[in-house]
Amino acid sequence: MATLREIRQRIRGVKNTQKITRAMKMVAAAKMRRAQENMFSARPYSSKIKELILNLVGQVEGYNSPLLEVRPVERELLVVVSADRGLCGAFNTNLIKAATAAHKESEAEVSIVCVGKKGHDFFKKRDFTIREHYLNIFNNLDYSHANDITRFLTNEFVEGRTDSVKLVFNEFKSVAQQEVVIEQLLPISLPADEEEGKRHVDYLYEPSLERLLQALLPKYLGTQVWRALLESNASEQAARMLAMENATENATELIRDLTLQFNKARQAAITTEILEIVGGAEALKNG
Helix, strand or coil, X not given: CCCHHHHHHHHHHHHHHHHHHHHHHHHHHHHHHHHHHHHHHHHHHHHHHHHHHHHHHHHCCCCCCHHHCCCCCCEEEEEEECCCCCXXXXXXXXXXXXXXXXXXXXXXXXXXXXXXXXXXXXXXCCCCCEEEEECCCHHHCCHHHHHHHHHHHHHXXXXXXXXXXXXXXXXXXXXXXXXXXXXEEECCCCCCCHHHHHCCCCCCCXXXXXXXXXXXXXXXXXXXXXXXXXXXXXXXXXXXXXXXXXXXXXXXXXHHHHHHHHHHHHHHHHHHHHHHHHHHHHHHHHC
16 A cells, blocks of 8 residues: 555646646647637638639630649558647547558558658658658648648649649547548549539639639649648647646546545554554553
8 A cells, every 4th residue: 555655746746747737728728719710711711712613614614734634543642631749639549540541441552741740750650651741830830831732742743743632631620529531632623513513603704714723723722731731730729628628637536536545544544553552551551
């Protein structure tokens, strides 16, 4: 059985840990609010530019772009958007499981583009081909990061070094729920629903539709990558906030159990001392 001193030291250590987890929860909550604002601001723009692209492509007969070229998938890129740090529950674990499953199920030659240190550390230690990596970008997330990633992916696809590019990231559903999604980025896919593809509004365009599409398609790709980064960042902070909240609650329960154990041990020690005193007194009396 642990001594009173050992139990007291454990209580002190758990209380110190609890202070840290409580502070980390508050920091994650503040970061999550900012990340949510950025994410919710980007969602309408991302949705509208996608709607615009589909609208324009549906109006241009026979429009060809390297970004729309569908070819047999012999080489594939998986862009895995993980976190740079841990202590966020199953956030990274679920993402890596989904990416590993997609890698295994693909019949093509798959390479990985790692965004985030945790995913890079995992795939680097195992038998995966890492084509490129972007680490430590979430501390100061900026649209330039999305541009850099988009430029690399576009060049890989246009120059024929890959036939398909997919994004693997955590989509923010709510503070308590983040869902791993796999979205095709390249080639840009047209809607399977014919009605959706035909639905459009007639506008007067200057310059021509072809030139407008040529300018908008790269912006559309950048917007989708940027949205994935924002979704992942908000999901990470939400997951970390919940993980630290659970850790704080667990520390409270552990302190309660240790305090009970301490009181029982102290009561046993006091009882033992009383028995020893009484026994000594009886021995003196009988002597």
